[in-house]
Amino acid sequence: MQQMIEELATTAQGDMVINVGPQHPSTHGVLHLLITLNGETIKNVEPHLGYIHRSIEKMCESLSYRQFIYVTSRMDYLSSHINNHGCALCVEKAMQIEVPARAQVIRVLMDELTRLASHQLWWGALAMDVGALTPFFHAFREREMINDIMEETCGARLTMNYMVPGGVMFDLHPNFQKQVKAFITHFKGRFAEYDELVTGNIIFQNRMKGVGYLSKEDALSYGCSGPVARASGVSCDIRKWYPYEVYPQVQFTEVMETEGDCFARYMVRMKEMAQSLSIIEQLIDHIPEGEFQAKTKAVLKLPKGEFYSRIETARGDFGVYIVSEGGTTPYRIKFRSPGFSNLSALNHMAKGQKIGDLVAIMGTLDLVIPDIDR
């Protein structure tokens, strides 16, 4: 009772509670934030989830090991390829399927293209969040080229369902190499434009620098992963720590910053785009010949046991945990989505900041709500 009275008293002193969302443009989806304000300063941010909960984990329990992969495209739709890849990896690990070398290279190429497309969209959306509309169209112009490549090879633009246990669904389209090379030359010219328009802009830098600080210890304790954690100096790239497919053979650096503010997270993603480009460049001329899919049985049955695999999506560490009882459908599936852990750090980062900066902090967290809610 005493506590309630105290709460009422503080509210009477001028605290204001406002709702952002669930249908607010800057939340990138149906995220509901309950913000307690003191003047313009944020005292508390409470995210309310559940508006786009589809119980994907429960749905997967009634689907076979070939069928459940397509559902995961609907979680983190901006890196749907990588989600599918993570699920395929887990099934392959459990069944000990050897993936052909060609399929491995195709998978990595597709993953990196997806990462580029995701970061491009994030870049445009972030600039739009902080008040610049033009970069959004620039980002979508380049993203459209990647979507065209995906459409030609995979048959779809956003939810590709290209990964199957044992390889990929189709062979590469004959135009693939030509198209990707055209994209690389085009994008390299435009990438400088990105810096000219946004990175060097004084207004943008003032909005970003020193805002939303997350220390290394906090990033670790909140379980952040991906660019959010790497901007705080946590080395957590799954591609380096637990390499899968052909990542050990390619040269790339794990991009790290130590500032931990919004601008550091921005720079990590911008540099990651350059790293993805370099990985694609290294692999595009060295796609080995051979099978694109390993021979697998029509009905997959996982042995009894528990299996876990992890993969680096555009947002961080994506984990797939399968409990099998030896049947054709999983007994239990759990997905560890990077967005959920990254969002949990929002309250800590936003406390004491101005309300206008909240949008910048959320923008640099790169939230995809269906990934958080599943």
Added chain:
Amino acid sequence: MFLKQYISDVYQGVKSLLRGMRRTGYYFTHHKEIITQEYPDNRDTLVLAERFRGEVVMPHDENNEHACTGCTACELACPNATIKIVTRFDVTPEGKKKKAIDTFVYHLELCTMCNLCVEACPTSAIKMAPTFEHSVTDRSKLIKKLNRPGSKIREGVE
């Protein structure tokens, strides 16, 4: 010292803004760089990728014959119960009973275009078509019958 820093900051700030404005001005005067397409005015010139997955179709040849044996592999492969196959038994001239499809029901409204049915088909009887304009006025119009009236299975397909 403070004043010097202040003036330098202002100078750098204005410079960065002008650099961005130059890029904006470039696109303002270069109309060829605009890449938006006017849909639906571009329907005649619009080229979709051959692998584009728009809907499931069953190709028929000139004799109104298809390759579907009614094995229901696609029905089992579908995660959303999009396909329902109703089979019947035809009597061949030799007096034997042969399984054949009566109706191949395809629910477009349930389909997510995952391509698993096409992958599962042993006789390549169905494929994905590159169409994308599926809007209709009534939901029941989305339930399609893929085998044409009077069609039968192609000779030699088992």
